Amino acid sequence: MQVRPSEAGKTAARPFRFPVRVYYEDTDAAGVVYYANYLKFMERARTEWLAAIGFPLAAFEREHGVVFVVHRCEIDFRGPARLNDTLDVTVEPEFRGATRLVARQAVCRGDAVLTDARVTLACVDSARWRPVRIPAPLAARMEIPA
Amino acid sequence: MQVRPSEAGKTAARPFRFPVRVYYEDTDAAGVVYYANYLKFMERARTEWLAAIGFPLAAFEREHGVVFVVHRCEIDFRGPARLNDTLDVTVEPEFRGATRLVARQAVCRGDAVLTDARVTLACVDSARWRPVRIPAPLAARMEIPA
Amino acid sequence: MQVRPSEAGKTAARPFRFPVRVYYEDTDAAGVVYYANYLKFMERARTEWLAAIGFPLAAFEREHGVVFVVHRCEIDFRGPARLNDTLDVTVEPEFRGATRLVARQAVCRGDAVLTDARVTLACVDSARWRPVRIPAPLAARMEIPA
Amino acid sequence: MQVRPSEAGKTAARPFRFPVRVYYEDTDAAGVVYYANYLKFMERARTEWLAAIGFPLAAFEREHGVVFVVHRCEIDFRGPARLNDTLDVTVEPEFRGATRLVARQAVCRGDAVLTDARVTLACVDSARWRPVRIPAPLAARMEIPA
Numbered sequence: 001m002q003v004r005p006s007e008a009g010k011t012a013a014r015p016f017r018f019p020v021r022v023y024y025e026d027t028d029a030a031g032v033v034y035y036a037n038y039l040k041f042m043e044r045a046r047t048e049w050l051a052a053i054g055f056p057l058a059a060f061e062r063e064h065g066v067v068f069v070v071h072r073c074e075i076d077f078r079g080p081a082r083l084n085d086t087l088d089v090t091v092e093p094e095f096r097g098a099t100r101l102v103a104r105q106a107v108c109r110g111d112a113v114l115t116d117a118r119v120t121l122a123c124v125d126s127a128r129w130r131p132v133r134i135p136a137p138l139a140a141r142m143e144i145p146a
Numbered sequence: 147m148q149v150r151p152s153e154a155g156k157t158a159a160r161p162f163r164f165p166v167r168v169y170y171e172d173t174d175a176a177g178v179v180y181y182a183n184y185l186k187f188m189e190r191a192r193t194e195w196l197a198a199i200g201f202p203l204a205a206f207e208r209e210h211g212v213v214f215v216v217h218r219c220e221i222d223f224r225g226p227a228r229l230n231d232t233l234d235v236t237v238e239p240e241f242r243g244a245t246r247l248v249a250r251q252a253v254c255r256g257d258a259v260l261t262d263a264r265v266t267l268a269c270v271d272s273a274r275w276r277p278v279r280i281p282a283p284l285a286a287r288m289e290i291p292a
Numbered sequence: 293m294q295v296r297p298s299e300a301g302k303t304a305a306r307p308f309r310f311p312v313r314v315y316y317e318d319t320d321a322a323g324v325v326y327y328a329n330y331l332k333f334m335e336r337a338r339t340e341w342l343a344a345i346g347f348p349l350a351a352f353e354r355e356h357g358v359v360f361v362v363h364r365c366e367i368d369f370r371g372p373a374r375l376n377d378t379l380d381v382t383v384e385p386e387f388r389g390a391t392r393l394v395a396r397q398a399v400c401r402g403d404a405v406l407t408d409a410r411v412t413l414a415c416v417d418s419a420r421w422r423p424v425r426i427p428a429p430l431a432a433r434m435e436i437p438a
Numbered sequence: 439m440q441v442r443p444s445e446a447g448k449t450a451a452r453p454f455r456f457p458v459r460v461y462y463e464d465t466d467a468a469g470v471v472y473y474a475n476y477l478k479f480m481e482r483a484r485t486e487w488l489a490a491i492g493f494p495l496a497a498f499e500r501e502h503g504v505v506f507v508v509h510r511c512e513i514d515f516r517g518p519a520r521l522n523d524t525l526d527v528t529v530e531p532e533f534r535g536a537t538r539l540v541a542r543q544a545v546c547r548g549d550a551v552l553t554d555a556r557v558t559l560a561c562v563d564s565a566r567w568r569p570v571r572i573p574a575p576l577a578a579r580m581e582i583p584a
């Protein structure tokens with residue numbers, strides 16, 4: 001497939017990357033990052049990605065009355081991160097529906113992918129916890145074909 | 147001070163004890179329980195103590211519109227707890243004021259006190275987060291001279 | 293496939309269930325259990341299941357020099373657990389290979405399945421973190437056809 | 439008390455500050471940062487302070503065979519931090535003995551001190567977990583009169 005320069009640029013801009021340092025709090029007695037904590041790292045990166053495209057958490061719920069909740073997560077743990085590592089956590093949206101969003105995420109140390117995941121997020125009404133449409137201004141900023 | 151048998155008995159009945167098992171999630175790369183996690187264990191024990199004297203968390207806020215928040219904590223880490231330990235976490239209220247409560251707590255493995263703390267809790271209005279009087283029915287159940 | 297009564301009984305005996313109480317530490321500002329914490333609940337239940345079939349964590353690494361690490365997790369978040377809920381966390385091994393184990397797990401409140409997952413565990417050498425065969429005495433106790 | 443310019447300068451240079459963003463993982467169902475998590479923020483800041491004066495965690499144990507463990511913590515919770523807050527966590531060493539260090543720490547939002555603590559750290563042999571002298575090169579970098 002031929003890629004036009006403008007599209008190539010867009011692709012190169014992705015995925016979003018967010019650095020995370022590993023502290024004692026993140027590790028366990030096996031000397032590695034505790035498995036559930038990779039999900040914390042991934043949520044930090046999603047939060048920063050949303051802020052980077054114009055939707056900081058605080059404004060999000062206040063202005064639109066919605067929150068994103070994780071509906072499904074498929075995560076592969078390929079290699080351990082360790083104390084004091086500096087990791088990059090990536091976010092790459094791959095599908096956007098009316099009420100949900102699927103993102104690819106990875107936790108990397110340099111070129112090595114330690115953990116990667118496909119995360120399905122549902123947009124829900126923050127009061128009743130029911131699926132609602134992703135607000136149009138946010139959907140527009142996500143740049144993913146529905 | 148002379149203690150009457152019935153009072154001695156009451157004292158002996160205290161402190162309240164709650165068992166906690168140490169899992170991987172509680173430990174860190176030094177091979178021991180991560181220091182902040184002792185505060186989690188202590189809150190679990192306080193929650194169970196309140197439930198044991200008739201004030202489960204859910205009812206507490208719904209019926210009285212108040213929550214207890216920790217105002218101050220002095221905690222000594224005397225020895226490490228390790229993976230798979232079974233610990234006892236104790237709660238012993240030592241002072242009750244109009245709006246606050248001071249409790250002594252310890253995390254023990256058998257006879258060894260691994261960590262002990264004095265925790266000051268404030269009773270606050272759950273809506274405005276301001277100090278309010280400890281509800282009378284709860285104060286009555288605490289059996290500590292104000 | 294026809295099931296003989298004795299086998300039906302065995303099946304009914306499973307899955308293993310472990311109770312978990314939701315404390316403040318488990319919840320987040322959305323008022324529900326934070327998504328990564330379901331993985332903590334699931335690991336507690338796996339640890340207790342292993343202990344129940346004769347393999348407490350401490351003995352496990354000391355005697356066999358192996359640990360189980362999570363290789364993959366597919367988890368569906370179907371409904372939120374909340375503060376003070378008492379949950380049941382289940383473990384049901386569904387496949388055992390030479391070096392890995394796949395378990396179905398669920399977090400339930402009464403009859404409602406709030407979260408369920410398929411978790412793939414690898415048996416690794418605790419020194420070099422390489423896959424090794426599940427020790428025969430443990431494999432024998434798992435009662436799952438390889 | 440009169441302060442000479444050179445001392446004023448030194449004082450102004452301190453304390454060390456480290457920024458922390460509040461994510462969902464840090465909060466609880468009361469809508470605020472869970473109390474034990476301030477201790478995580480404080481340890482992140484101590485780790486970054488040690489790295490800033492030349493002692494990154496990894497090198498520390500490898501080269502000197504020692505780790506710092508928290509022996510005592512007195513912490514006052516003055517006001518709640520909330521989701522999406524950007525906080526500054528400070529570290530100001532106030533006393534250095536042969537084997538221990540006392541630091542003042544605070545968690546601030548702008549000019550408001552939300553939590554402050556006095557933390558006593560012991561330098562221990564990482565193998566036997568016994569108190570040992572703070573390595574001379576590190577002590578020299580701390581610039582606190584013993």
